[in-house]
Amino acid sequence: MNEDFSQETLHQLASPWLASQRPGHRFNVFRDTSDFYRIEYGDILILNNVPYLVRHNAKEGRFGLDDEVKFWVKRAIDLTTGKTKIIKLVFYEKFLARVGGIEFECFRSPRKEARILNLVGKHPNFMHGFSVPDDKGNIVRIIDLIYGQTLADHVRDMVPGMSHEAYFLNHFKEVLDNYIECVEAVRFLHENGEKHGDVRRDHILLDRDMGRCRWIDFDYNFRHRENMYGYDMFGLGNVLMYLAGMGDVLIADLKRAGSPALTALRDEDMNIVFNNRVANLRKIYPYIPESFNRILMHFSRGANIFYDNTIQLLDDLNEFRSGFPGRQGGI
């Protein structure tokens, strides 16, 4: 069926979301989304015969930088259901990413994200959605909005002013359970031959309705070398360090605070890629159990062996978790 939406029909459908429309207003209607810069607030996208009212462009904040507008990602209303959706239009880019001084070729792939959306279906630890081709064959992804903050922000905002010790002993168990679920979810991707491609802490949302952590944004890919999943493993290590440290433990912050632990830190205690982040958290927080710290040390400059895959990481995490009682049991 190729339904034609008249301006009158669109006005009727969109009126609940538009406070006022000037008389004679005509919607800009897009069935070809190639030029996403032209698609603005109040425009209509028709995808697979479903009209969507565009609200605004999405933004992405990252590591303290101002929110960056993503013109190819629109927040929109599905006018047939009234539900809010995130609509990701096609934006191909290839670039050299640089991590810790190492360059590697990265690219954004709508096809990959569409494939993973299909693969994960209603898996509770991923964002949900589907893809449709627009009139020009662009692979547009239509994604359910997740309400909630990132897991990292959740940890940061947990209890203002809480000490690390209180956090680790009273709350980390719950955070770790969420993290383990996230690693299991990445394992699911790997077992199906997919990388997440951009594992980082602001790509895990804590869904406030479901109470579960969910991975978002799978459209990044990179030309891998030997270990296809190495970069995902690196991301998982960084997230774990952040969660265990109740934030990144940075040398600069330790210096500012005059931390006595500084003198004990060696090169091998630092994050293997980021020289300014401490991996050996037990040197800063001595109540962190040795068995857990050993997991962190797999991501340190002093590591002799690395985790090749999520199974190895999960084995160690689960073993630690099964014996980690938190404050109540005393560690």
Added chain:
Amino acid sequence: MEQDVNRNILIAADESDNSRRAVIYVGKMLGSVKGFKVTVVHVIREPEEDFFPVESEKEKWYREYGRKAETMLEEYKGMLINAGFAPEDVSVRSTLRYCPSMAECILAERDKLEYGTLVVGRKGLSHKEEFLFGSISGKIVRTARNCTVWVVE
């Protein structure tokens, strides 16, 4: 009891300097010794479908890369012949494969024809590069079975 030595050598090579060093090394070591046969194999990693926005770009990439690989392999063949191998004892081949792990693809090539010795160059990755992306030669050394592995520095 003395066992027969399998005298078939497989050099897994790409366009890198370390691969070139591996070819030179085999030439110097065995070029003047009779009875060895060498195959230089180049495994072309099939790029993931996501890498090309459109099909025509993928086809173009295959054409261009195939030509480049052919030239490279002919050069390696010449180097081995110049080092003393008889032309009939040197062969080259390239193979296009989907390779989540290049090391596993190379080892699969070795298994197929049961070469006695596998030769690879060593890139000399930094610790963090090895962590992020893995080491092909490292994995070959760890996982190869039923053959001798030479890792040329």
